Amino acid sequence: MHKFFRFPIKFILLVTLASLLLLLSFGCAGFRADPRDPSRTPVARHGQLSVQNGRLINQHGEEVQLKGVSTGGLQHYEGVVNAEAFDALAYDWGVDVVRLAMYVGEAGYATRPRLADVVERGIELAIERGMYVIVDWHVHVPGDPRHPVYAGAPDFFTRIAEKYGEYPHVIYEIMNEPNGPLDWSLDLKPYAQSMVDLIREIDPNNLIIIGTPNWSQDVDIAAADPVEGVNLAYALHFYAGTHGDALRDKARKAVELEQLVFVSEWGTSLASGDGGPFLEKSLEWLDFLDEHKISWVNWNLSNRDEISAILTALRRGNGLTVIQPQGPLRPSRVNSQGIPYWPPDEHLTESGRWVREQILAD
Numbered sequence: 001m002h003k004f005f006r007f008p009i010k011f012i013l014l015v016t017l018a019s020l021l022l023l024l025s026f027g028c029a030g031f032r033a034d035p036r037d038p039s040r041t042p043v044a045r046h047g048q049l050s051v052q053n054g055r056l057i058n059q060h061g062e063e064v065q066l067k068g069v070s071t072g073g074l075q076h077y078e079g080v081v082n083a084e085a086f087d088a089l090a091y092d093w094g095v096d097v098v099r100l101a102m103y104v105g106e107a108g109y110a111t112r113p114r115l116a117d118v119v120e121r122g123i124e125l126a127i128e129r130g131m132y133v134i135v136d137w138h139v140h141v142p143g144d145p146r147h148p149v150y151a152g153a154p155d156f157f158t159r160i161a162e163k164y165g166e167y168p169h170v171i172y173e174i175m176n177e178p179n180g181p182l183d184w185s186l187d188l189k190p191y192a193q194s195m196v197d198l199i200r201e202i203d204p205n206n207l208i209i210i211g212t213p214n215w216s217q218d219v220d221i222a223a224a225d226p227v228e229g230v231n232l233a234y235a236l237h238f239y240a241g242t243h244g245d246a247l248r249d250k251a252r253k254a255v256e257l258e259q260l261v262f263v264s265e266w267g268t269s270l271a272s273g274d275g276g277p278f279l280e281k282s283l284e285w286l287d288f289l290d291e292h293k294i295s296w297v298n299w300n301l302s303n304r305d306e307i308s309a310i311l312t313a314l315r316r317g318n319g320l321t322v323i324q325p326q327g328p329l330r331p332s333r334v335n336s337q338g339i340p341y342w343p344p345d346e347h348l349t350e351s352g353r354w355v356r357e358q359i360l361a362d
């Protein structure tokens, strides 16, 4: 008896094991989650965001850290606001958040008000894919948000808040990088307070990111004298080749003051947008941000001829940055699941490939 049953048992075990292995291998291929599943998008998972004790909190009361990318200036790169690019970001990159960088000066909204339509198109593409979307009033040149060139801010944010304030996807950013001889408490905070009050009359709860003095670096100074209101964050911008420990110390101080720090812009390059990429220094930064659960948005999704750009340039400018509104702004390929993507070796820069890996590794 003993000997008779020995073989069949071994045989049955072997067949069972083989079947299990087969099932597993089919299961992995056949049951791979579709990244387009609407129940798995960032907004489906996290819903309405809020700020509690300087922490970003999702609808379940859990702390959340968002990661994503910013477009380049929409006055040059509105071509990147297309369905395929947003598919690639949502489903091939797995970004949580897209920032729409609407310059106001420098041939931006002040002289081309139809850029607001481009922003609305971007908001809708993001909402359709369940991503958070930052509407960035890109104060840059001139550096004072009270300069006449920025006089359209109340109308613009009224329009956006009235149309999209009910969507948990939308995040307002009211001044990208104020710069020049501006005092936080005397110059910038009153502007920020007036914009926060204006938005809050329409939208009681969506996150508002507030720029800080000195190109959104003095987050410690803003955090020491915060704007009144709910669900507010303070912008910290860094470029890994230029900024390091001194700026991280400022971020730590703001965190200690229990104000939410949000890195709405950072690059792997020098502050100029070019040079590098400084990937080791970038990793040091990203480790720091992970440690403090600080959300981040990488600069920039364009094919501008500079190191911080995510997409490859059509031509190099011999040291001059070349603006190229054509080229791979729309992904050229579709993967086996039907998802558009930028072929990494062909259309992503070294910086772009690295940033995508950091987001995918999350």
Ligand code: CA
Pocket (backbone or CB within 6 Å): 165, 166, 167, 168, 203, 204, 205, 206
């Ligand atoms: Ca709202």
